[in-house]
Amino acid sequence: xxxxxxxxxxxxxxxxxxxxxxxxxxxxxxxxxxxxxxxxxxxxxxxxxxxxxxxxxxxxxxxxxxxxxxxxxxxxxxxxxxxxxxxxxxxxxxxxxxxxxxxxxxxxxxxxxxxxxxxxxxxxxxxxxxxxxxxxxxxxxxxxxxxxxxxxxxxxxxxxxxxxxxxxxxxxxxxxxxxxxxxxxxxxxxxxxxxxxxxxxxxxxxxxxxxxxxxxxxxxxxxxxxxxxxxxxxxxxxxxxxxxxxxxxxxxxxxxxxxxxxxxxxxxxxxxxxxxxxxxxxxxxxxxxxxxxxxxxxxxxxxxxxxxxxxxxxxxxxxxxxxx
Amino acid sequence: xxxxxxxxxxxxxxxxxxxxxxxxxxxxxxxxxxxxxxxxxxxxxxxxxxxxxxxxxxxxxxxxxxxxxxxxxxxxxxxxxxxxxxxxxxxxxxxxxxxxxxxxxxxxxxxxxxxxxxxxxxxxxxxxxxxxxxxxxxxxxxxxxxxxxxxxxxxxxxxxxxxxxxxx
Numbered sequence: 001x002x003x004x005x006x007x008x009x010x011x012x013x014x015x016x017x018x019x020x021x022x023x024x025x026x027x028x029x030x031x032x033x034x035x036x037x038x039x040x041x042x043x044x045x046x047x048x049x050x051x052x053x054x055x056x057x058x059x060x061x062x063x064x065x066x067x068x069x070x071x072x073x074x075x076x077x078x079x080x081x082x083x084x085x086x087x088x089x090x091x092x093x094x095x096x097x098x099x100x101x102x103x104x105x106x107x108x109x110x111x112x113x114x115x116x117x118x119x120x121x122x123x124x125x126x127x128x129x130x131x132x133x134x135x136x137x138x139x140x141x142x143x144x145x146x147x148x149x150x151x152x153x154x155x156x157x158x159x160x161x162x163x164x165x166x167x168x169x170x171x172x173x174x175x176x177x178x179x180x181x182x183x184x185x186x187x188x189x190x191x192x193x194x195x196x197x198x199x200x201x202x203x204x205x206x207x208x209x210x211x212x213x214x215x216x217x218x219x220x221x222x223x224x225x226x227x228x229x230x231x232x233x234x235x236x237x238x239x240x241x242x243x244x245x246x247x248x249x250x251x252x253x254x255x256x257x258x259x260x261x262x263x264x265x266x267x268x269x270x271x272x273x274x275x276x277x278x279x280x281x282x283x284x285x286x287x288x289x290x291x292x293x294x295x296x297x298x299x300x301x302x303x304x305x306x307x308x309x310x311x312x313x314x315x316x317x318x319x320x321x322x323x324x
Numbered sequence: 325x326x327x328x329x330x331x332x333x334x335x336x337x338x339x340x341x342x343x344x345x346x347x348x349x350x351x352x353x354x355x356x357x358x359x360x361x362x363x364x365x366x367x368x369x370x371x372x373x374x375x376x377x378x379x380x381x382x383x384x385x386x387x388x389x390x391x392x393x394x395x396x397x398x399x400x401x402x403x404x405x406x407x408x409x410x411x412x413x414x415x416x417x418x419x420x421x422x423x424x425x426x427x428x429x430x431x432x433x434x435x436x437x438x439x440x441x442x443x444x445x446x447x448x449x450x451x452x453x454x455x456x457x458x459x460x461x462x463x464x465x466x467x468x469x470x471x472x473x474x475x476x477x478x479x480x481x482x483x484x485x486x487x488x489x490x491x492x
Contacts, residue, residue, distance in 0.1 A: 319392030
């Protein structure tokens with residue numbers, strides 16, 4: 001396939017979503033269409049029969065080169081509710097371990113008549129490589145690549161915010177924690193700015209804040225109290241255990257003392273602020289159980305909304321296939 | 325552009341449906357968007373107590389692989405129990421019958437109705453599936469390249485126009 005410079009690799013020639021690789025560069029209209037379509041799927045989940053026939057006969061392959069039971073499961077549920085045939089490939093334990101290259105794996109699976117790949121990979125950019133390589137009728141959905149992007153998590157976070165706050169145009173949203181290693185933070189920041197949120201904040205220790213946040217339109221805070229003061233939405237990020245073993249952080253206890261969200265600190269935010277977390281949570285490290293289970297937590301609704309948002313992404317991407 | 329007297333056609337639909345459903349405890353279900361307007365008018369005029377159910381059949385269309393997902397999907401919402409209910413499905417224009425098939429498929433995913441009747445404002449012929457309406461406001465014959473469009477103005481009055489079909 002010839003590379004086409006200057007064209008967004010996610011969109012087809014008519015500007016429709018063909019692959020979902022990143023929220024960066026996605027037109028606002030497409031983000032809004034995904035959120036609006038997800039509304040329709042929320043109602044489907046409340047019915048006696050939770051499936052719709054939209055993707056009947058299509059094959060969706062979940063390619064998880066990196067383990068993530070939760071994300072894989074929600075993608076699987078989403079695809080099944082669209083009546084697709086779903087195949088889960090645990091690549092960490094199969095061919096690639098025997099030395100097969102990524103693109104050989106993709107060729108083999110395409111020969112098995114795959115229509116869609118949902119890809120999780122430890123290397124940033126791997127879904128782009130796959131998207132460039134696959135046949136024109138095949139769609140690629142990024143389910144998290146390295147530190148780069150986790151677009152469906154970003155979209156489900158936007159769906160959650162829209163559900164509770166309705167209007168993005170007056171919000172203050174604080175993202176707290178390990179911004180440096182977080183693909184969720186990157187996707188959230190792009191989504192929030194795309195949707196016109198006037199104040200996006202990144203809050204964390206200096207060692208976990210990447211450079212260049214200001215140029216993305218983000219206000220940076222190193223103190224939690226200041227960072228969440230007056231916020232409408234607080235997105236807590238998972239602190240990965242391996243970060244604490246390195247030189248970036250002294251200990252989990254000290255991290256919690258400085259950056260853990262407790263009920264007392266939550267009072268600095270707006271009284272109706274919501275607390276989000278992409279999961280899985282480290283209770284007592286980044287978030288106090290009283291907050292995680294408290295009245296302002298919307299962490300479980302995020303999971304429910306995530307299925308509807310992924311159904312919207314799969315069906316919108318699948319419907320672009322007639323135009324190349 | 326030709327206009328039909330939509331209000332007159334509606335009155336004859338309402339009168340025929342009233343006769344048809346005498347003594348029955350019906351639930352009205354409208355198909356987005358025109359069918360919902362009609363179902364809401366019928367609820368008022370026929371004194372139906374149950375809320376109008378709303379179907380957006382975008383997730384059930386049989387032409388998904390050809391024309392993709394409708395860009396403006398609205399949620400379906402049916403507040404009553406479909407299981408065992410007596411349903412009147414309402415749509416504005418009956419043509420190929422594919423929308424009605426999709427609507428019935430969706431209804432059955434909510435439960436098993438005891439009965440479904442079909443009320444349409446306009447039956448323009450051209451069926452591609454074995455589907456027949458129970459009551460019709462008016463039957464007309466129009467060539468394939470013409471579409472029959474129902475609209476509603478700010479005062480809630482209905483308008484029916486015949487328009488040259490837009491490129492699909």
